[in-house]
Amino acid sequence: MTIQKKLFKVTGELHKDQLEFKVSAWKLLIETNRYYEIKPLTGTAVKRLYKEKLNAATTETQYYANGALVVSAFCMEEYIEEIQQRIIDQLESKIDIYMHELTLNRKAIEGVSEHLRKEHVSSVSST
Template identity: 55%
Template sequence: MNSSKTMYQITLELRKDQLASRITPWRLLVETNRYYEIKSITGSVKRLYKEKLNTAIQETKHYSDGILAISAFCQEEQIEDIRSHLIEQLDAKINNYLKDLELNKKALCSKLAIKSYT
């Protein structure tokens, strides 16, 4: 089934203290029962499986240099809902990193306390 519908990729990038949001249109080329074939204005064709629509994808695998990024594909009427969901996902990711860092700090402090007694 060929169509002229548009899908949108929402990308949020948190860089130190700045949150940037980018919405990129992708033209729907083909729709099947399992996937969409979409094409950005400047890019190549991408196959987007239907179960991945409206699903957050972590763009940064490891936190470094103060940058975190996340994105999702959706239809136009869902842009604001997905954007809010992505912000919540970034917040949860940051909270998890903070918890991990607190545990690491406690382990390091206990190791330093043991060394100071010897």
């Protein structure tokens, strides 16, 4: 009797004020020294997952837009809760980075805006 080995994809989707986790089972097709070949239980798409990527949370969102960020990871069933915490940590880190970048952008805008106001005031007062 062969036991079908499963991996799980854990996805954390943050959209504005909602954080939702989705967990989906993937069937292990082939295991080599370097990678797993897996496919979702429903569907036909086969994915190659390199072993060093197992339990590693990766950001799927390329650009922050409409208040959405997505981070996911593949893991064994016993690591699902740990991976969910890693996903939360990565989302918090991403938000911190974006907040810092936005603060810098705000300072740049305020600097230019202040400079333009001073120029406007001096041009109005000289006429």
